[in-house]
Amino acid sequence: MCGTSARLLQASTSAFVLVAFVGEGVGAVAVAGCLSTTNTGQISVDSVATPGSLTGALPVDVDRIAADPTAIPGPIMRTTPETVVVELETRELVAEVEPGVTFTYMTFDNQIPGPFIRTRVGDTVDLTVTNHPDNSMPHNIDLHSVRGPGGGAEDTMVMPGETKRITFKVTYPGLFVYHCAVPNLDYHISAGMFGAILVEPEEGLPPVDHEFYLGQHELYTTGETGEQGHHEFDFEAMAREDATYVLINGEKYAIGPQGYNDMQMTVGETARVYFAVGGPNLLSSFHPIGSVWDEVYPQGAIGSDPHRFVQTTPVLPGSAVIAILSAPVPGPIKLVDHALSRVARKGCLAAIDVQGEEDPEIYDPEPAQG
């Protein structure tokens, strides 16, 4: 889980105070220099949670629901089309949003976002979807890389214990979202059922030192943000688009030195970030604190020319972006939705840990006097 990235302190019998600690070490999260802080270096956020309105936190089915951003297939080196076999299993699982807060997620393959599917233009995907027999609901998959009814949703609808199979050809390049698309599709996406499929162009992608895969979505629950216990899904809050949590990879402040320190770079290296927004409702203003996007392919449209030196790129729900950054100096690069209340109050942050030599010409924290 996320360690002690944020700590819920019971300030009185009627209110909680959420305190995010500013710092660089394990167990601390520096959200952003531009947020107001106290003179002790803390960011204090008051909420209006009423203790006792939830049942207790449930035992978890998995310790970690957040996908490892580095656990993706490598670049495609072949020059001819192939059949890519993909097997996905839908699972409904209890896991922690943050310490002491549980939720019944819905997933593709036990992770949020779902597995990163990697193909090349001209490939045929042989896709099998299995609905685990312990589940309680039907599920399916709509892939935005499919030309066909419902993006495959109608023909992959599976009840618990069922399996369905389709094949489709990927005919255009880009990074595309996939998601569950049953009638309550907004509920299922909010609970975690989304991911991304990359269709590489025939000539492949330029080399980079690292590739990271992240997904943003929002949870709507019967509890307040940070309220301890098991949070049930709240359809009315979803209809109002009033999210309890806005998350990257399904857990509050999950990815970074404060949690799972999966994304690591050395000074001088480059990284390509694949970022999908499941939503179901909120647009992300995707920004790297402490850096800039050297190149951005808006909407993941890698068949188009990139934008260069972009500070914040919009990523619509049901869309994705391919964004490239470099790391000329050490220090964390914090990837956020720059609608910053979602960062300070609702958990939306992932950080790249950059290690290496300082370069005072680029950035000097202690310039010589004179």
Ligand SMILES: [Cu+2]
């Ligand atoms: Cu579903």
